[in-house]
Amino acid sequence: MNPTPLKVGLVGWGAIGRVVGTALAAGDIPGARLHCVVDNRPLGDATPAEQVPFENAIDACDVIVEAAGQGVVRAWGERVLTAGTDLLVASTGALTDEDLAKRLLAAGPGRVYFTGGAIGGLDLLQAVRALGPLHDVRLTTTKLPGTLEQPWMDEELLHRLRTATVPVEVLAGTARDIPVRFPRSTNVAASVALAVGDLDAVRVRVVADPAAVRTRHVVEASGPHGAYRFEVAHTPDADNPATSTVVPYAVLRSLGAIAGRPGQIL
Known part of the structure; x- marks a missing residue:
């Protein structure tokens, strides 16, 4: 201390x-x-x-x-x-x-x-990285549709978000691309990439779910040394639902x- x-x-x-x-x-x-x-x-x-x-x-x-x-x-x-x-x-x-x-x-x-x-398991992913690269890393982030609306979205996508009654995939890409498109909502993707050591190795799906009482992140990673899965579900912040409490x-x-x-x- x-x-x-x-x-x-x-x-x-x-x-x-x-x-x-x-x-x-x-x-x-x-x-x-x-x-x-x-x-x-x-x-x-x-x-x-x-x-x-x-x-x-x-x-x-x-x-x-x-x-x-x-x-x-x-x-x-x-x-x-x-x-x-x-x-x-x-x-x-x-x-x-x-x-x-x-x-x-x-x-x-x-x-x-x-x-x-808002994500756990990053310490373990960093430790595993020392053994060799993780070949398959996936992150699925699920949030309320309103927290995912962005200025770059066209009217068709915005309409899909605003009228969704079931989960809708909003965008898929890598950890290099997704946080740029959702600067307030997908820092988790960049955090996973920091732990893994490769922005392009982390494939990301962003899903809008009108029934998402909690924000959910699922990380799945595998390589020659093992397989790992972390899932968290957080209550969104009342004042700023784009982030978790x-x-x-x-x-x-x-x-x-x-x-x-x-x-x-x-």
């Missing part, structure tokens, strides 16, 4: 950030405390810590937590790391840009971390590990 708590700068006061920031301010993560909040909206007294410009947060904090979307990672990730501040990324979909991923991993002296978010708690768990909280499974 760090003798001096890590000063955490939180970027984004939305569905994820509010939970993370409130828990940090309450002292729920030993070894880490909320120092400031960054958001492009004036928040007034809504936050338990001072709202500051991004540059100020980088200078003042030990760790920046991104909880505001892929654009933040693209615009600020390298600047955080080259300033010597650590970065915890929630919007892993930004890493489908391989050039950005390489630059972040090479930047420093700050260290970059990624939270697993568990995501901010995954961020808090990751912060606990960075801060040296004992008892963590690493």
Whole structure:
């Protein structure tokens, strides 16, 4: 455990950030405390810590937590790391840009971390990867139709989503393609690819289901060393159904590990 708590700068006061920031301010993560909040909206007294410009947060904090979307990672990730501040990324979909991923991993002296978010089993997939490549990796993500609507969709697809009475496949592709098309809904695809080490090896199906009370992710992977299957079903966040209620708690768990909280499974 760090003798001096890590000063955490939180970027984004939305569905994820509010939970993370409130828990940090309450002292729920030993070894880490909320120092400031960054958001492009004036928040007034809504936050338990001072709202500051991004540059100020980088200078003042030990760790920046991104909880505001892929654009933040693209615009600020390298600047955080080259300033010597650590970065915890929630919007892993930004890493489908391989050039950005390489630059972040090479930047420093700050260290970059990624939270697993709404999916489990990534630690095991990383371990198996050391034995050799996984030849067949599939992810099926099922969500409510309204959470999947995107500006690029044509009227025919939007009509299918809005009138669906049974599950509808919205798009299929690789982990390189899908998070770009659904920037707020499919970070899980990028997280699986990070664990496997190959964006093109992960085949992804996005399914809209009007009866999806829970958001479901099914990962199936196999190779010469074994076969693996992980399935999770999460309650969507009430304020932002595109994300799951568990995501901010995954961020808090990751912060606990960075801060040296004992008892963590690493």
